[in-house]
Amino acid sequence: STGNEVTKPESYDVEYLTPVSIGTPGQVLHLDIDTGSSDLWVFSSETPSNLVNGQSLYEPAKSSTAQKLEGYTWKISYGDGSSSSGVVYRDSVTLGGLTVSSQAVEAATQVSEEFTSDSNNDGLLGLGFGSLNTVQPKGQKTWFENIMQELDSPIFTADLKAGEPGTYNFGYIDKNAHIGNISYVSVNDSNGYWTWTSPGYAIGTGALVSTQIMGIADTGTTLLLLPSTIVVMYYAQIPGALYDATQGAYTLPCSPTPPDFSFAVGDDGQVITIPGEYILYAAITSIGTMCFGGIQADSGIGFSIFGDVALKAAFVVFDGGKKRLGWASK
Ligand SMILES: CC1CCN(C(=N)N)CC1
Secondary structure: OOEEEEEEEOHHHOOEEEEEEEOOOOEEEEEEEEOOOOOEEEOEOOOOHHHOOOOOOEOHHHOOOOEEEEEEEEEEEOOOOOEEEEEEEEEEEEEOOEEEEEEEEEEEEEEOHHHHOOOOOOEEEEOOOHHHOOOEOOOOOOHHHHHHHHOOOOEEEEEOOOOOOEEEEEOOOOHHHOEEEEEEEEOEHHHOOOEEEEEEEEEOOOOOEEEEEEEEEOOOOOOEEEOHHHHHHHHHOOOOOEEEOOOOEEEEEOOOOOOOEEEEEOOOOEEEEEOHHHHEEEEOHHHOOEEEEOEEEOOOOOOEEEOHHHHOOOEEEEEOOOOEEEEEEO
16 A cells, blocks of 8 residues: 655744544544654643643544553653653554554643644654654554555655645655655664764855764754754854854854755765755844754754754655665755
């Protein structure tokens, strides 16, 4: 089988939300598909109403196929300091027309302020590796791990776009969605993420700098987080760019358009070029002409993060069968 689903950007492409149907009859929630985590959790009838602010709720009591996993709990915290926790059901979950009949659905009984204030986001659907799943006493498989063997090919692809809807495909590669070759690189899943190593980068029209950049392909992170040395080099090319200690981030003039940023993939010379305009992430209102940089340092994380700023410049194949990533321009 194969499937596909449209995913829509929130403002500033901060995240992309995808319709997912849970239970019988189907309850449609809009979830943040996140290759950097491995829990499928949702706002629910068990989320205290003071923590709910417009989100759609999963109501297991209204699903004839919901089964409570008695004594099972989950608790997760994300890179940005947000967190959630709760209880666990098994129920039918359909994404892109593909149904997993018994998927662990984690119902939130607690969510942090960041989630309460994000009224369009009804929860997360993790597509990292199952080793990251937080359910106790037994970790649960992701939706992709559960559907994989039904798929024509054990893969899914991400085609995120700047300021417009993109697509997640399951089980096949849409040749019309990419330009030129797909270059594949091996994935080390030992930390549960889609971890790979880029062999180098280029700034603007400059020559490729050969250096290994180990990072994760992460649809759930908004920006491109790279080693500080590279980030300093990039913003040094931009008059007026500066590290704003109050924001804890690099900022740059919103005009002119800054240089493109390219990263290499594989040993066949493939590069993915991020247009400079993607690096003008958002205007910093109080200062007016200054913008928040779409490239920031990965300090303290231990690896780089190829988040949406990078992913929306590429067609990316997440190959669960061969544990590899494929990158193509589009
Ligand atoms: C290493 C961190 C990357 C960002 N995260 C995520 N996409 N869920 C959390 C983990």
